[in-house]
Amino acid sequence: MKTITLGISPCPNDTFIFDALLHGKIDTKGLSFDFVLEDVETLNQWAMAGKLDVTKLSFASFFYVTEKYQMLSSGAALGRGVGPLLIAKRPLDLQHMSHYTVAIPGKYTTANLLTSLAFPKGLNTREYVFHEIENAVLSGACDAGVIIHENRFTYASKGLVKLLDLGDWWEQKTNAAIPLGGIAIKRSVPKEVVHTLNDLIRESVRYAWNTYPDLAPWVVEHAQEMNEDVMRQHINLYVNRYTEDLGDEGTQAVNTLYEHFLDLGMTSGKELDIFAISTPAS
Numbered sequence: 001m002k003t004i005t006l007g008i009s010p011c012p013n014d015t016f017i018f019d020a021l022l023h024g025k026i027d028t029k030g031l032s033f034d035f036v037l038e039d040v041e042t043l044n045q046w047a048m049a050g051k052l053d054v055t056k057l058s059f060a061s062f063f064y065v066t067e068k069y070q071m072l073s074s075g076a077a078l079g080r081g082v083g084p085l086l087i088a089k090r091p092l093d094l095q096h097m098s099h100y101t102v103a104i105p106g107k108y109t110t111a112n113l114l115t116s117l118a119f120p121k122g123l124n125t126r127e128y129v130f131h132e133i134e135n136a137v138l139s140g141a142c143d144a145g146v147i148i149h150e151n152r153f154t155y156a157s158k159g160l161v162k163l164l165d166l167g168d169w170w171e172q173k174t175n176a177a178i179p180l181g182g183i184a185i186k187r188s189v190p191k192e193v194v195h196t197l198n199d200l201i202r203e204s205v206r207y208a209w210n211t212y213p214d215l216a217p218w219v220v221e222h223a224q225e226m227n228e229d230v231m232r233q234h235i236n237l238y239v240n241r242y243t244e245d246l247g248d249e250g251t252q253a254v255n256t257l258y259e260h261f262l263d264l265g266m267t268s269g270k271e272l273d274i275f276a277i278s279t280p281a282s
Contacts (some may be wrong), residue, residue, distance in 0.1 A: 002193060006035040007043045007055040010222035011149050012215075012231045013238035014056055017075055019216045022206035029196050037222060039129055040181060041106030048108075052185050054197065058106075059106055059179040059254060060113035062274075064263045068186060068236045070276035071254065072194070075183035075199040078242040078250050083167015083178045084111035087153055088144040089137060093163060100143035105130035110180050110257070111146045114166040117260055134158055148180075150226050150234045174260075176240070177253040185276055194276050202244050209239075251275065 006022075008014040015037075020026045022033055038046070044061035046052060050068045062071060084105075092100060097119055104112045104125045111158055115123065130137050133145040134155055144163060155162070167178045183201065185194055208216075213232060223231050242250040256276065 002030060003034055004054055004189075004193070004197070005034045005052045006033045007038055007046065007052045009040045009043065009056055010037045011040075011238075012219055012226075012234045013077055013243075015219040015244065016208050016215075016235050016239055017201065017205050019204070020207035023216075023218065026200065026203050026207055029280050031193070031196065031200070035281050039106075041109060041127075041129070044106060044108035046218065050067055050186065053189055054180055054241050055184055057111075058108055058110045058181050059257055060110040060261065061108035061184065062184050063258055064108070065108055065184070066274050068188055069184035070194075071274055072183045072185055072198045072201065073246045073275065073277040074198050074205070075246060075249075076242055076246055076250065077180040077238045078177055078182070078246065078253060079238070079240050080171060080177050081167060082180060083163050083165060083170060084114060084146050084148045085155070086115070086144060086146055086164040086166060087137065087155050088163055089140075089160060091161060092144060092163055100124065101126060101141075103128045103133045103136045103142040103145035105133060105146060105148050109148070110178075111148050111166070113257070113261060114170055114178075115146050116264065117125050118164065118169050134160065144235055150223075150230055153230050153233050154226075157168075169200060174256050176230070176256040177249060179250070179254045180238075182246075182254070188281065198277050204245050205239065229278055 008018055022035055040058055043055050044057050047055055047057045047061055047065050098121060102123045102125050104127055106127055126142055132149050133147050134151055136142045137145045170178050
């Protein structure tokens with residue numbers, strides 16, 4: 001049996017996707033998994049070091065490591081209306097955001113990449129674990145924050161206001177869906193294992209939907225401070241048709257973000273073969 005090291009985040013979309021695969025609810029075709037749950041920015045940094053065979057990571061982080069990893073076509077968080085939000089305690093002038101301190105959920109997150117694209121003159125940013133950003137703004141430690149994941153469902157109830165929907169900004173600029181995070185696999189993994197795992201992730205997603213709206217205890221256990229209604233909102237938003245397979249539209253969205261990433265001059269972009277599975281699922 002082939003054992004694969006795997007890292008995902010504890011967020012409900014990831015645990016929902018991988019629960020069946022990691023807990024023996026589907027036939028794993030001879031594969032076993034040594035897995036860890038970590039914040040996505042930790043996984044991003046681990047990917048830089050090539051620590052895991054397979055990992056969830058931000059697409060912005062993936063673009064730095066394309067010589068080590070390729071992207072699977074299943075397991076991604078990508079779509080429309082799913083982007084990060086720039087929030088604050090009160091309305092602020094977007095033309096003068098450089099005057100303010102902005103909390104971000106990590107240097108290598110797609111949220112930070114979108115923020116850099118939207119504010120090309122640069123911002124004064126501070127890094128926080130994503131679920132600490134609301135409190136950083138509420139406490140006055142930062143003037144504004146870029147929130148992701150379930151915080152888009154909770155910020156208004158805490159008295160915070162939206163300054164900019166970075167997802168809407170991206171969609172209007174490019175007419176492309178928003179690639180947030182995906183599942184990357186080392187280029188050294190044999191091709192037959194790559195294809196098997198890609199199919200297993202898709203099967204695991206389908207198993208989860210077949211038992212929905214029930215939530216597996218493992219999903220509930222690892223969710224960050226949210227009730228089950230918020231968990232379901234989170235899953236319904238981030239686990240969608242692109243999660244089973246990126247398809248042509250999802251693939252194009254990733255390529256579009258990659259082109260903008262290269263325009264920022266962050267990497268040479270020599271490795272353009274970024275997809276491990278090139279044919280969309282039927």
